[in-house]
Every structure is written in structure tokens, then in C-alpha cells.
Amino acid sequence: MKAFWTYTLARLAVFAACFVVIWLLSQIWLESTTVANIWVLLIALVVSSVISVFLLAGLRDRLAQDVHQRATRMTDRIEESRRAEDID
Template identity: 75%
Template sequence: MKAFWTYTLARFAVFGVSFGVVWLISSIWLETTRVTTLWVLLISLVVSSVISIFVLAGLRDQLAQSVQERATRMTQRVEESRRAEDID
């Protein structure tokens, strides 16, 4: 579960930084309106997604490993329960 929260917080941090940078750049050249804010949000989502693909690859691999280990443990428990039912 620690890997999930670490990755999630890192994604939020990358999005926050990209939103701040795009907002700063847009505020220099554009007037702040609701449409501008929406575009800043959409551009920030795309930019942070691309950055996350490369920068957070290690954290994503750790998360995938954690999920795989948990799935393996759950599968083993189900198989043990199934064997115990067959014995009775």
C-alpha cells in the first residue's frame, strides 16, 4: 500500500508543478478567464502525464510489483481454501 500512496502523491506533485508552470506562462500572455483556466488544466494534464511516463517509471514498477505480489498471495489463499474444502 505504501507504493500506491508514494506513486499517487508523486503524480499529484508532478501535476501541481506542471499546472503552476503552465498557469504562470499563460498568465503572462493571456487574460485569465474560465476558458483559459480550462485550457491550462487540460494542457497541464497532458504535460504531467507525459512527464510521469518517463520520470515516475521506477515508482510505477514498484507499484506493479506490489500489486503482483498481493495478487499472488490472494491466489494462494484461494487455492488453499479450495484444497481445504476438497479434503473435508
Template identity: 85%
Template sequence: MKAFWTYTLARLGVFAVCFVIVWGLSQIWLESTAVLNIWVLLISLVISSVISVFLLAGLRDKLALNVHERATRMTERIEESRRAEDVD
């Protein structure tokens, strides 16, 4: 579970930094409106997604390995239970 929270918090951090930068730049050059804030949000989401693909690759790999190991353990337990039922 630690890998999940680390990756999630890192993604949120990257998004927050991107949002602050894009919002700051929009305040300098453009007039503030509700529509502009939605565009800032969308642009920040896209930029943070692209950055996360490259910057957080190691954390994502750890998370994927963690999920795979957990799924393997669950599958083994299910198969073990199924074999125990067949024996009785």
C-alpha cells in the same frame, strides 16, 4: 500500500508543478478567463502525464510488483481454501 501512496503523491506533485508553470505562463501572455483556466488544466494534465511516464517509471514498477505480489498471495490463499474444502 506504501508504494501506492508514494506513486500517487508523486503524480499529484508532478501535476501541481506543471499546473503552476502553465498557469503562470498563461497569466503572463494571455487574458485570464474561465475557458483559459480549463485549457490550462487540460494542458497541464497532458504534460504531467507525459513527464510521469518517464520520470516515475521506477515508482510505477515498484507499484506494479507490489500489486502482483499481493494478487499472487490472494490467489494462493483462495486455492488453499479450495483444497481444504475438497478434503473434507
């Protein structure tokens, strides 16, 4: 579960940093309107996604490994339960 929270918080941090930078840049060139803020949000989502693909690859691999280990343990427990039912 630690890998999940680490990756999630890292993604949020990358998004927040992108949003702040893009918002500050938009304040220089654009008027502050709702439409401009929505565009800033959308651009920040896209930019942070692209950055996260490269920057957070290691964290994403650890998360995938953790999920795979949990799924393997759960499958093993289910199979163990099935074998125990077959014996009875």
C-alpha cells in the same frame, strides 16, 4: 499499500508543478478567463502525464510489483481454501 500512496502523491506533485508553471506562463500572455483556465488545466494534464511516464517509471514498476505480489498471495489463499474444502 505504501507503493500506491508514494506513486499517487508523486503523480499529484508532478501535475501540481506542471499546472503552476503553465498557469504562470498563461498569466503572462493570456487574459485570466474561465476558458483559459480550462485550457491550462488540460495542457497541464497532458504534460504531467508525459513527464510521469518517464520520470516515475521506477515508482510505477514498484507499484506493479506490489500489486502482483498481493494478487499472488490472494490467489494462493483461495487455492489453499479450495484444497481444504476438498479434503473435508
